[in-house]
Amino acid sequence: MKKKIKIDLIKTIKKKFRYLKNKKIVKSSDLLKDNILDSLELMNILIELEKVSNFKIKNYLKKNKSFKISILEKFC
Numbered sequence: 001m002k003k004k005i006k007i008d009l010i011k012t013i014k015k016k017f018r019y020l021k022n023k024k025i026v027k028s029s030d031l032l033k034d035n036i037l038d039s040l041e042l043m044n045i046l047i048e049l050e051k052v053s054n055f056k057i058k059n060y061l062k063k064n065k066s067f068k069i070s071i072l073e074k075f076c
Helices: 009-016 039-052 057-063 069-075
Strands: none
Touching (some): 039 057
């Protein structure tokens, strides 16, 4: 089992997707509804979260229907 670590999702997203470097992203932002990421980019981030933390996409989707940064970070 992977160790639980604190993830700064905003920083991770801006690092992975350079074109978002100057975009205002806050903890209450929904990655899809606020058009921050498209669905493929979102999947890339979710897969990255699975690699570096205890995050499980399947478990997350059972409990959540949105992709708000604050909720994603708590789930990690």
